[in-house]
Amino acid sequence: MTWVFAALLLLLAAPPVLWPLLARRERRRG
Amino acid sequence: MLLAELGSGFLLAALALVAFSALAALRAGRRGDRRWGQVGLRAFVAGFVCVAGASATLLAALLGRDFAVAFVTDHTDRSLSLPLTAAAFYGGQEGSLLYWLLLLGACGSVALASARHRVRLAAYANLVLAAVAAFFLIVLVAVASPFALLPVTPPDGVGLNPVLRDGGMLVHPPFLLAGYSAFAVPFAFAMAALVGGEEGNDWIALTRRYALVAWGLQSVGLTLGMWWAYHVLGWGGYWGWDPVENAALMPWLATTAYLHSVQVQERRGGLGSWSLVLVISAFLLSILGTFIVRSGILPSVHSFAVSPLGPWFFGFLLVAVTASGAVLAWRGTPEARSGGDGRPAAPAVPERERSGPSREGAFVLQNVLIAALTAAILWGTLLPLLSGMVGRELVVGPSYYQRVGAPFFLGLLGLLAVGPLLPWRGLSRGWSRRLLVHPLQPPGFLGSPLWAVLAAGLTLVGLVVGGVHQLPVLVTFPLVAAGLATCLQEYGRGASRWLRGPGRARSSTSQRRRYGAYLAHLGVLIVAAGLIGSHVWQQERQVILQPGQSVTVGGHTLTYEGTLSGSRDGHPVTTARLRMGAETLEPSRVSYPSLGQTVSRIAIRSTPFDDVYVVLTDTRGRAAALNVFDNPLVSWIWAGAGLLVLGVLIGNLTRPEVVPELAPAGSRAPVGAR
Numbered sequence A: 001m002t003w004v005f006a007a008l009l010l011l012l013a014a015p016p017v018l019w020p021l022l023a024r025r026e027r028r029r030g
Numbered sequence B: 001m002l003l004a005e006l007g008s009g010f011l012l013a014a015l016a017l018v019a020f021s022a023l024a025a026l027r028a029g030r031r032g033d034r035r036w037g038q039v040g041l042r043a044f045v046a047g048f049v050c051v052a053g054a055s056a057t058l059l060a061a062l063l064g065r066d067f068a069v070a071f072v073t074d075h076t077d078r079s080l081s082l083p084l085t086a087a088a089f090y091g092g093q094e095g096s097l098l099y100w101l102l103l104l105g106a107c108g109s110v111a112l113a114s115a116r117h118r119v120r121l122a123a124y125a126n127l128v129l130a131a132v133a134a135f136f137l138i139v140l141v142a143v144a145s146p147f148a149l150l151p152v153t154p155p156d157g158v159g160l161n162p163v164l165r166d167g168g169m170l171v172h173p174p175f176l177l178a179g180y181s182a183f184a185v186p187f188a189f190a191m192a193a194l195v196g197g198e199e200g201n202d203w204i205a206l207t208r209r210y211a212l213v214a215w216g217l218q219s220v221g222l223t224l225g226m227w228w229a230y231h232v233l234g235w236g237g238y239w240g241w242d243p244v245e246n247a248a249l250m251p252w253l254a255t256t257a258y259l260h261s262v263q264v265q266e267r268r269g270g271l272g273s274w275s276l277v278l279v280i281s282a283f284l285l286s287i288l289g290t291f292i293v294r295s296g297i298l299p300s301v302h303s304f305a306v307s308p309l310g311p312w313f314f315g316f317l318l319v320a321v322t323a324s325g326a327v328l329a330w331r332g333t334p335e336a337r338s339g340g341d342g343r344p345a346a347p348a349v350p351e352r353e354r355s356g357p358s359r360e361g362a363f364v365l366q367n368v369l370i371a372a373l374t375a376a377i378l379w380g381t382l383l384p385l386l387s388g389m390v391g392r393e394l395v396v397g398p399s400y401y402q403r404v405g406a407p408f409f410l411g412l413l414g415l416l417a418v419g420p421l422l423p424w425r426g427l428s429r430g431w432s433r434r435l436l437v438h439p440l441q442p443p444g445f446l447g448s449p450l451w452a453v454l455a456a457g458l459t460l461v462g463l464v465v466g467g468v469h470q471l472p473v474l475v476t477f478p479l480v481a482a483g484l485a486t487c488l489q490e491y492g493r494g495a496s497r498w499l500r501g502p503g504r505a506r507s508s509t510s511q512r513r514r515y516g517a518y519l520a521h522l523g524v525l526i527v528a529a530g531l532i533g534s535h536v537w538q539q540e541r542q543v544i545l546q547p548g549q550s551v552t553v554g555g556h557t558l559t560y561e562g563t564l565s566g567s568r569d570g571h572p573v574t575t576a577r578l579r580m581g582a583e584t585l586e587p588s589r590v591s592y593p594s595l596g597q598t599v600s601r602i603a604i605r606s607t608p609f610d611d612v613y614v615v616l617t618d619t620r621g622r623a624a625a626l627n628v629f630d631n632p633l634v635s636w637i638w639a640g641a642g643l644l645v646l647g648v649l650i651g652n653l654t655r656p657e658v659v660p661e662l663a664p665a666g667s668r669a670p671v672g673a674r
Helices: A002-029 B002-031 B034-063 B070-075 B082-091 B093-114 B119-143 B172-182 B184-196 B202-232 B243-268 B272-295 B310-331 B336-340 B359-390 B398-421 B431-437 B450-465 B471-500 B509-536 B634-652
Strands: B539-545 B550-553 B556-568 B571-580 B583-585 B588-592 B597-601 B603-606 B610-620 B623-632
Touching: A002 B002, A002 B034, B002 B034, B002 B119, B002 B184, B034 B070, B034 B082, B034 B093, B034 B119, B070 B082, B070 B093, B082 B093, B082 B172, B093 B119, B093 B172, B093 B184, B093 B202, B119 B184, B119 B310, B172 B184, B172 B202, B172 B243, B172 B272, B184 B202, B184 B272, B184 B310, B202 B243, B202 B272, B202 B634, B243 B272, B243 B359, B272 B310, B272 B359, B359 B398, B398 B450, B398 B471, B398 B509, B450 B471, B471 B509, B509 B623, B509 B634, B539 B550, B550 B623, B556 B610, B556 B623, B571 B610, B571 B623, B583 B603, B588 B610, B597 B610, B610 B634
Parallel strands: none
Antiparallel strands: B539 B623, B550 B556, B556 B571, B571 B583, B571 B588, B588 B597, B603 B610, B610 B623
């Protein structure tokens, strides 16, 4: 269960954490 | 059960996030890449949020009395009050590390976010903070998890150590641990400035600000520790030169030196590398302190905190010392690089017209005294360890610290009286002549050192006439009076300028900082008087009294009336009643049969002049064995420490500012002014 919780938390954290990189890619595509 | 797994999940996710944060920050630092810098910061903050989640989970387990969790069973029981049950969070080893990490995350997140406009500086600071946080998380995940489960759930817990079952538990550890963890932030910025080759002055303002936060927290933590020791341990004093006390004092001393040396750096562009050494030393000393507490390698009153984590902290200390030493050797040598910024000194008055003692000279001397004092304390603290390695274990007692520390203490008191009166760059040539011709004028009626001399002389005469013959008092009290005169006349100068000046409504940051610093100096002087007074004039009587008998200490007569039996949180208590004038003092002893311990609860009657301090050491039939102390001026220590912290708060509750230019030659900006 510990690993499942940890993985869920990381999934939850990934979008806001990586947003500065994702936003750049979005802008490039746009 | 599920709660524990959730907590472990939070810690594991936090570890992954701070490790990623370190990598992202490294990339940002090397390339000067703003986006990766943002990613590093966001990962660090997300890691902090996970640590906060783990902390909330542990708190829920404690308050829910989930005895399946080993940490809850080991540090609480059902008889423990709710606030103390919550305080058990940092009362135990694993929880205190989690608390350390929580505060590191909070301070680090705020600091990194506020410095994000400096990409490389923030990125390297992020790297250092994430590395420190990763170490703590590895320990929490792999070695000392607060969420470890017991194979069988017991009906009740073992309970908190009886000594910790006190109101002090709610205030002392949170501040001291917060101070310890906050030292990591200025350390991270100092390392980042070195690695990133920072130029300009604003990183100095940032580092200084975070050092001030750590120093303020540690000041409160140390004072509360003294207050708690005084109220709980029952030996009549507040500072025993215990290794753990020393370990908490040393980073505080190093940061005190830094807060003064950084002004020379800001003003004159000097002492840059030295300031960095001080900031880095403060952090290393705080880790050394944690190592000493956790390893139990030295006998201490904090031995309840001993754990198998000692080698881990020793390893971390070695890595930190090596890394910071290497970085200092690599980048820290040229003065111009680390804070001088290559800005040449441009004296308005030619240097040859200025000579003799200067403000910066006073700061350097103060730094030398504090560094030497810290080294002496470090030597005394580590001596049992070092001597044990080569042969017979040698231990030094309080008398070593008192003998060795006294000259430094006196020197620092002298500097408090003299330093603020000295101008930057030194005295101008005609200074001594002007002083002789117009003794109360140079450089103004309220700027003369003669006020300090007058105050010292009058105090000395007053003490001698009053029949005081103890040498420590005759030496220190005049110095304290001189320091007070110096501080007060600076306030007087400020007030007179304010009354005369056209822009009287203007209150600049530098003035706030200046007068805040003088308030802190006043606090230190009052603490110094309290320390000497309580040390020299303390009286103690050890007596066994039958009901109706009396004891007299320090002019106070206490009459023993008898004992009462009762209970406190379900534990048997014996209370002695003593009458002193119209007041009743009730020292007691609480038994914890399940833990095989008995703890004294001390009765204190406190006034601004002295404390009557009574410890019930034993009861035999109707007789009571008592230690009765008269402790003069102890309240001055608490009041002075309060002023110290208040001064720092008043002086620094503003945004950090960059020093725009060098001070003009001979300017009389005081210690507190930037």
